Amino acid sequence: xxxxxxxxxxxxxxxxxxxxxxxxxxxxxxxxxxxxxxxxxxxxxxxxxxxxxxxxxxxxxxxxxxxxxxxxxxxxxxxxxxxxxxxxxxxxxxxxxxxxxxxxxxxxxxxx
Amino acid sequence: xxxxxxxxxxxxxxxxxxxxxxxxxxxxxxxxxxxxxxxxxxxxxxxxxxxxxxxxxxxxxxxxxxxxxxxxxxxxxxxxxxxxxxxxxxxxxxxxxxxxxxxxxxxxxxxxxxxxxxxxxxxxxxxxxxxxxxxxxxxxxxxxxxxxxxxxxxxxxxxxxxxxxxxxxxxxxxxxxxxxxxxxxxxxxxxxxxxxxxxxxxxxxxxxxxxxxxxxxxxxxxxxxxxxxxxxxxxxxxxxxxxxxxxxxxxxxxxxxxxxxxxxxxxxxxxxxxxxxxxxxxxxxxxxxxxxxxxxxxxxxxxxxxxxxxxxxxxxxxxxxxxxxxxxxxxxxxxxxxxxxxxxxxxxxxxxxxxxxxxxxxxxxxxxxxxxxxxxxxxxxxxxxxxxxxxxxxxxxxxxxxx
Numbered sequence: 001x002x003x004x005x006x007x008x009x010x011x012x013x014x015x016x017x018x019x020x021x022x023x024x025x026x027x028x029x030x031x032x033x034x035x036x037x038x039x040x041x042x043x044x045x046x047x048x049x050x051x052x053x054x055x056x057x058x059x060x061x062x063x064x065x066x067x068x069x070x071x072x073x074x075x076x077x078x079x080x081x082x083x084x085x086x087x088x089x090x091x092x093x094x095x096x097x098x099x100x101x102x103x104x105x106x107x108x109x110x111x112x
Numbered sequence: 113x114x115x116x117x118x119x120x121x122x123x124x125x126x127x128x129x130x131x132x133x134x135x136x137x138x139x140x141x142x143x144x145x146x147x148x149x150x151x152x153x154x155x156x157x158x159x160x161x162x163x164x165x166x167x168x169x170x171x172x173x174x175x176x177x178x179x180x181x182x183x184x185x186x187x188x189x190x191x192x193x194x195x196x197x198x199x200x201x202x203x204x205x206x207x208x209x210x211x212x213x214x215x216x217x218x219x220x221x222x223x224x225x226x227x228x229x230x231x232x233x234x235x236x237x238x239x240x241x242x243x244x245x246x247x248x249x250x251x252x253x254x255x256x257x258x259x260x261x262x263x264x265x266x267x268x269x270x271x272x273x274x275x276x277x278x279x280x281x282x283x284x285x286x287x288x289x290x291x292x293x294x295x296x297x298x299x300x301x302x303x304x305x306x307x308x309x310x311x312x313x314x315x316x317x318x319x320x321x322x323x324x325x326x327x328x329x330x331x332x333x334x335x336x337x338x339x340x341x342x343x344x345x346x347x348x349x350x351x352x353x354x355x356x357x358x359x360x361x362x363x364x365x366x367x368x369x370x371x372x373x374x375x376x377x378x379x380x381x382x383x384x385x386x387x388x389x390x391x392x393x394x395x396x397x398x399x400x401x402x403x404x405x406x407x408x409x410x411x412x413x414x415x416x417x418x419x420x421x422x423x424x425x426x427x428x429x430x431x432x433x434x435x436x437x438x439x440x441x442x443x444x445x446x447x448x449x450x451x452x453x454x455x456x457x458x459x460x461x462x463x464x465x466x467x468x469x470x471x472x473x474x475x476x477x478x479x480x481x482x483x484x485x486x487x488x489x490x491x492x493x494x495x496x497x498x499x500x501x502x503x504x505x506x507x508x509x510x511x512x513x514x515x
Contacts, residue, residue, distance in 0.1 A: 044303050046368045047408055047422060048358070051303040 114204035124327025128216035131320030139313030147500025227421030228285030274383025274431035282428015294418035314371035342393030349397030350377020376404035379430030389447025
């Protein structure tokens with residue numbers, strides 16, 4: 001199993017969710033996060049004074065999936081989240097050791 | 113007694129109190145970091161209550177009793193001679209109402225200064241500075257200009273407090289900010305935590321200002337109505353102008369900028385609100401916005417003083433500008449008034465009054481800050497400042513989200 005973490009632009013969430021639903025991914029977790037990459041924060045101006053916001057708001061999406069579906073999921077996220085500008089985000093893929101459904105105790109791919 | 117006049121000033125009094133609680137409190141609280149939101153709100157509440165009690169004890173008496181050129185007398189101590197039926201001289205409203213109306217001015221003026229010292233001051237210092245400041249700065253200046261003192265005899269024109277309220281607060285704000293030192297990290301501080309709250313506060317100030325300026329007519333008639341009209345026009349014009357400056361300078365007009373323009377326009381029209389007509393109001397609003405915009409920059413970048421929420425740049429400069437421009441604008445267009453002396457003579461009087469009030473505010477505040485520093489200390493510790501005054505000074509937290 002793979003654990004996929006995607007950091008995306010907040011306004012792309014709906015497109016990403018729809019793209020994942022379309023390929024049959026039925027569960028994901030979203031967290032509001034802040035960070036910076038090449039985008040290096042943003043500038044805001046209040047009463048003429050410039051404030052640099054070092055950490056910009058992003059969304060973190062987490063998905064657990066079977067090994068054979070990982071590429072499909074990554075492609076779907078990348079296609080849906082991409083605008084072509086700096087700040088579109090990143091996708092990280094980790095090996096996932098175990099998954100357990102709390103309600104039934106089912107394990108691993110049966111639990112996804 | 114005139115029931116129409118009385119009714120309007122009753123309403124005005126409530127509107128002016130609303131300017132402090134909660135309008136100014138919101139305006140300031142939205143501009144600070146989330147960790148200091150409650151400290152600003154409680155400072156506004158405390159200053160309002162403290163000023164009220166001091167006004168009863170001796171503030172009103174020293175400002176409005178007696179005929180001395182420098183200070184009133186003690187004849188109205190604890191309002192001891194106040195009766196239900198007494199009419200305030202020269203008006204058709206009860207003395208009780210005049211006491212109360214003026215009390216709301218005595219509340220908002222020290223509250224305005226809060227904007228200079230937020231996010232780093234000791235709470236005890238807030239109370240001590242505000243109390244001493246009310247008695248030693250606000251009360252004498254009020255007597256000089258509105259209580260028949262020497263500046264009134266000189267012919268100073270200050271309808272609703274360009275000097276009495278805004279210049280005193282603005283200059284004192286700068287002095288306190290200078291003595292207190294800059295906030296940790298200045299000028300790289302976090303931006304305003306809740307711009308929406310700034311807008312709510314500014315809008316309520318705008319409405320409250322109708323009581324402030326139109327209420328200063330002390331009657332319900334043409335003077336009050338014209339004061340309301342010019343006040344509104346000045347605020348609207350100033351808002352548009354500030355937005356325009358930001359739009360051309362930075363490419364985007366901001367909400368915080370727009371409503372800062374509103375307040376600049378309101379402060380600028382204040383001393384002139386009972387004298388000018390609609391065109392005068394528009395001109396004052398436009399000038400106030402431009403001059404305050406650059407004044408804010410000058411204090412932050414030029415003086416490098418952390419007058420955190422721009423009390424001098426917006427209030428002090430706006431109120432002074434209106435005071436100095438009004439001789440030239442009173443007779444402009446329809447609806448204005450006429451001066452008692454030639455324009456330039458009046459202008460000289462306005463300059464003299466501005467210098468006298470400015471100097472008194474600066475020197476007096478310097479002494480008050482010195483005394484306060486000795487007695488209770490000015491600043492919280494660096495750790496407390498970084499933690500935020502909400503928890504460090506008051507044991508509370510403004511926002512409990514998802515917990």
